[in-house]
Amino acid sequence: MQFFVLAVTLVVLTGIGFFFGRSRALASVSGRAKNLHSLPDYYGWYLALWCGLPSFGLFLLWLLAEPYLVDFLVIGQMPTTLPGGGAGSLDLILSLVHSLAAGHPVPGEVTPALEEAADHYNSLRQISFAGLAAAMASLAAAGLAWGLRRITPDMRARNRVEHALRWLLVASATIAVLTTIGIVLSLFFEAIRFFRLIPFWDFLFGLNWSPQTSIRADQVGSSGEFGAIPLFAGTLLVTFIAMVVAVPVGLMSAIYMADYASPGTRNVVKPVLEVLAGIPTVVYGFFAALTVGPFLRDLGMGLGLDVASESALAAGGVMGIMIIPFISSLSDDIIVAVPQSLRDGSYALGATRSETVRRVVLPAALPGVISACLLGVSRAIGETMIVVMAAGLAANLTANPLESVTTVTVQIVTLLVGDQEFDSAKTLAAFALGLVLFVVTLALNVIALRVVQKFREQYD
């Protein structure tokens, strides 16, 4: 609510700036706009920028810095012991103060010292918000005054506004870079913390995965082993099954639609296939867990096979269905892009259509098709909801598609959903797995790109 008021105030100030700038410019030439260097609106925008931008920058800065500043001030007069009497880490007490200040229920007894800290926290936040509002208002006023003084008939307002606009555009394009940096840094730092607890090679090549670390030393069955090989194997198995379903079906439909189907059929079938791509993955997960899984289990029972109800086959098969439209639409584009002259040449030599497709079109389209398959693999590896809902949790090192396996993404979700303490190897392991996932999918995408760039035939 406070933020809403602030935002509205900022917009109003900017609007006032626009209005003042425009009328000031017009007044300076006594209403004859053709004597101005730029159109009158540009003077308005010029002043609006002076009014709004500095306060907006201050607001962003405040958003980033304020929590730290307030926490720092609160820590100064915080109790150093937990309500129970035990010594708690600073973070723990701070989080208690935070939830107390927000009015949430806190576990355990609330000591007066804690309550005092919470009150202190709340009053500090109020002060800082009031300070922010005052600073923003005065900055806007100063900007207004400064800008107004600079408006003269021959000021190049348009050029200045356009210059500022360009910088704003660059700033929003930079979000992409910031996001990438954010991903890399957040994964990297948490993963480093994890590798301080668990050696890197034990993680990458260990054969046992049981992340339940024991809280007490004498607990049984919670070894806390972090060998990720079973997860990698499970991921590969599910991905392999998915590709076995998706590649033949996707590729053959692409070939049929590009080289056999009439335009009418194509116009109908292509959008219908795209529907498969538009269905949310959680829906596929539901389908895999409640329809395909039990169906395969019953089928297996009928055949005398022992199929786990959360088998890799169910998850992988449904994932394959999800990837079909991905493979087919990418391959379709590539096959259509193979020039007609190649086909005509082949027909002229007496080849049938299928021979042309197999001997001429496919080899020409091969780099693109391979790249499409690699992108499909990358999608399958990173896919989360289907496997979370339909694959198992136990880390089995097996190549049997009828058994239950777990995957990297499933483990990330199970490790991070629920209670969280950010010091345990358990939660940090999720970031290490995330880093592996990020690196592998990135590598696959880069390879897919390179394959196309390097091996594509250039036709004109």
Add this chain to the structure above:
Amino acid sequence: MTAPNTSTSALITASLRSRHAAEKRFRAYGIIAIATALVFLVVLLSSILAKGYGAFFQTQISLSIVFSQDVIDPKKTGDGQVIARANYQKLVRNALQARFPHVKKRREIKKLSALVSRGARRQLQAMVANDPSLIGATRRVWLTASGDADMFNKGAIARDIPEKTRRINDRQIAWLDALEESGALRKRFNVTFFTTGDSREPEQAGIWGAIVGSALTLVVTLILSFPLGVTAAVYLEELSVKNRWTDFLEVNINNMAAVPSIIYGLLGLAVFLNVMHLPRSAPLVGGIVLALMTFPTIIIATRAALKAVPPSIREAARGLGASPVQVVLHHVLPLAMPGILTGTIIGMSRALGESAPLLMIGMVAFIVDIPQGPFDPATVLPVQIYLWADSPERAFVEKTAAATLVLLAFLVIMNATAVILRRKFEKRW
């Protein structure tokens, strides 16, 4: 000269049959592949429709409730507080006992009460609160049946499975049959499902909370990703010169589009929750994370739309003395707007269906209340589907499928809007 020719043509003629057979086979493979994909689609949709259709209806039981003064307000205080806190469950139990007088044992009575939803007391409470003159009167009231009774009435729990593995026992079935015979059982459109938040009781669980959560999240996503995406695309497509910096930007944007969605969840957890201390489970954080995911989609769509505007427009504007920025803002961008909006709607529909990153930032909590703003804890439709799919109760399977149908309906509406927009405004230059 002619001899080798005839032998070659003989060879060709001989091989022709098998070649044509191969041709037919190949063609058949293509048809089979497309048919397979279509069959998958049909099976997927029809299985969800078959499972979820029932949840739009709800079983109700008619009981003649005695709003007895002794139970509601024994001291005749007339105080609203006292009336609100009365034991309405007892009213339901009394009515059930009156309907089946031969049921005497405590355990039997418990089983009998289990036919009516625990939400019934809230229904009665609301009735009395609205009209205090009801106290002392007797009314026939349609009460919501419990999840198990509902499942049985819809035929989802078969009579012929052994009693031990059935969630509803033989006596309860007999009671339900008796109610059915006397016309005290009916199925009505399930309003509860569309008006309430989540609940542990399947018959009281609804998706309104999740719909509001999704809407709030999408609003945040749209507010952030649309302006940022469009301006970034305008910069890259129209106002930048190709150099190392723009190449680097392009690489980053392509990379963002390829990163698995769950990684964005990890980013949100590490940066927005742990570093910036934004609230957990809030649509605000969900919206920011989804905005980062949608950002490349919008950039790509916007660039395609900008590219589709012919250069002659730009040249004409330049020729009349417009500056490069004016060319873009006054001419190219308005002409590209339908394409940009289409791409944005498609990006939003993807964001609506996304759930994996939201699991990471705590939008999986069990939340009963309808969120009031972007800072309140909330969940979204796909996550609600995930949560319900995990519930062991049979009645939740139906709810899950129904929630899926609602989600798909929203997606169909959004995509249809995008298609119509494209058909209506797309210009062929």
